[in-house]
Amino acid sequence: MTPASKLYGYRDRSDEAELMELVQASLCFRSVKELREFGRFVLAYANEIDKEKAGDHEDFFADEYDDRMITVSLIDS
DSSP, X not given: OOOOOOEEEOSSSSTTOOOEEESOOOOOOSSHXXXXXXXXXXXXXXXXXXXXXXXXXXXXXXXXXXXXXXXXXXXXX
16 A cells, blocks of 8 residues: 655754654745745656656755755655
């Protein structure tokens, strides 16, 4: 059986924060442009996986001055 998609996150940015599985998450973007950039990012990563040229994950940063990120990866099967 193929595992379902999973969501992970941190409660805060401290060095002691532990990665935890989430049951729900919200992705909130500042603009439609930023949302489209994220969509292009995910599609480009999927294309790299198809070509077997992708790493085990990729990180999306909305802008260079914000250290919050969204990491995408495949579940190991």
